[in-house]
Amino acid sequence: MQTDKIQESIPGTTPPLRVAGPSTQCVHAGEARQKMADAITDAICCSSTYTFESTKSVIDFIEQKQPREEYGRYGSPNEKVVERKLAALDNGEDAIVFASGMAAAVGLYMAKLNAGDEIVFFDQCYHRSREFCSKHLSRFGVVTRQVPTGDFNAMEAAITSKTKMLVSESPTNPHLTVIDLEQFAALGKEHKIETMIDATLASPYNIRPLDYGVDYVWHSCTKYLGGHNDLLAGSIVGSKEKLESVRNLRGIMGGINSAHNLYLLERGLKTFALRMERHNENGQAIADFLTNHPRIEHVYYPGLSSHPTHSVAKRTMRGFGGLITFLIKDADWRKTADVVDACRISRIGPSLGGVESLIEQPLVMSYFNYPPEQRAQFGIPDNMIRMACGIEDTQDLIDDLAQALDS
């Protein structure tokens, strides 16, 4: 289990009362103690542009004497609060928020990679991340090398003098392989290559990759951080120095988020620790239930001792999240779909990490147009189901799955 080392103290308290607990951070970190109009919540600031009192104040701003807002694409008050909160939760110095998870990843890649550069990544990942790297970064002359997940020898062998970034998810989607982050960060440092972890499936409640020396953490905040299936957002957390170029490029490319969305994200973050405890509890209970069910061939969940990376998970994670992948015994794609269709509480849909449970068949939802050999290569069999547990009553979710499997 990781320690509760959180650097950020309660804002506005001097000297800090003590190092704040995670739920205190969720409620207060990054926010001003005394806000506009003495309101307890942050105002939603929709302004697209910010006015200057005089020419002198414009010049002061340009000469960086006076930090302030200028134009919405470069940042906004709602964004700053959320960025400070996200940085605190990940124990990072700085965070940058984007319009979506993908916009965040693209924002980082575009800022850090040039034609001729190479990146190496572990092959179990969100299919759109893979698609962006292999189909689109390649158009800009960036070479993407994929190596088997968790195989550090293969990753090291793929490193060349042009390699600029090592990338992985942890846990991976949908196999939930947990990466040894210490080893991952060390490999990067040894070769002087930056490292990035997509920790969306873990969330900063369960793991903080920066603590292990990883350079960047990427989150789709749409998932656990927002937590209510009602907003899209993405973030990159890391050091101020390393993120400066990412922020500058975002200001040009424009993939920012909106004030309304950011307010909802800030509101969602207030219950983040509480929700994660429940997601972890539900995830573990359902994984245990499925393991003992006669219709189940296999369960992928890092909290199970049967999972190949269970020991790394146990060492580095506070809990194991709400995502579970499982295989139905002796079922073709149709019989598998019948289980999905028979669920009454979990709804069929992509995404995860919200209060509502979602369920999907990766073959249908994400890999329908891929040829069978490619699906085999990515480890997506026809009888695979991915369930994203929400925060409903644990027994209700188990009963629902039980009736779906019996039908």
Add this chain to the structure above:
Amino acid sequence: MKFRTRSIHVGAEPDPATGAVVPPIHTATTFIQPGAGEWGKFDYSRSGSPTRNQVEKTIASLEGGVGALLFSSGMAATHGAMMLLQSGDHIVAGSDIYGGTYRLLHKILSRSGIEVTLAPAHDIESFKAAFKPNTKMAWIETIGNPLMTIPDIRAIADFTHSRKGLLGIDNTFATPSLVRPLELGADIVMHSATKYLGGHSDCLSGALVVGDEQLFKDLYFTQNATGAVLGPFESFLLGRGIKTLDLRVKEQSRSAMQIARWLQKQPMVKRVLYPGLETHPGHELAKRQMGGGFGGMITFEIDGDLAATKRVCESTKIFGLAVSLGAVESLIEQPATMSHASYAIVDKVRFGITDGLIRLSIGLEDPEDLQNDLAQAIGT
């Protein structure tokens, strides 16, 4: 479906038009009708709007009622219920009730010739004694504000019904996560949904829930005729907040219990009023009536005058000094000068709303952080 699952799914069925897992926010004030004089499901949004109705359905399910009505504030909801009364009627209300309810009873309803008597709801015999032949309604709180008294809901409901009256109960402090008064015989449940139901200090709202179809129709008629309905954006935020209601209230109850026990041991603290404590006179009743916790509200009295109390309230660093309650952020306040400032001095003295009282609303912060903050503020 169990409580927590209902709080997420009932009323929030996916949008059939788009499949959206979160139903869209309908801002329309008016709706196109099938024909002149023929009415569709919705006509004008004061009379009903899709977004508001969805959340009403959720709240009705959580309280175990046949229907719920959402109002623009808790006071609008209370007033909505009290408009069932007419000139010449009498209402008996608990003696420690929200200051705003006290003001409504004494300064507004009184103008319509409605008479009020306050009596301690936790003292069943005195409460019964306050009834008159023209008593049409009793109004109590699940947990009295700010003295944290516990009324016997079943006993009061039975007595009120024997006098052909209605029992209205403000369930704001307890929430349906801990107590469902309709199951105990109450007729009308009222919420300042601004508090625990919304839970994030960002939407002012009120609710009425009833278990009887005819009573629902009567209340709906009044609401539609007088118009204090909740808007679509607030309805959305309220519905979003309710999805984590059970999680929040249970956690806040756990933290409050820990903090109440700790406060009891502080030499500066004269007494702690929290229904979860064995020393609380209503503890046994609370145990019987409540399930899963005793709520996130604590009142305590310090050994000091108004100024000393004020100083404590002003020196916390995590607790915000503000009225209201039930949100993710912890709040502290002094009832005598803040939430109960509307009480006449004579009633403050009579009912024990003393200068040394401090009311806490426990938020979602780490209880150890909150305890440390109180320690430095009290100066232990």
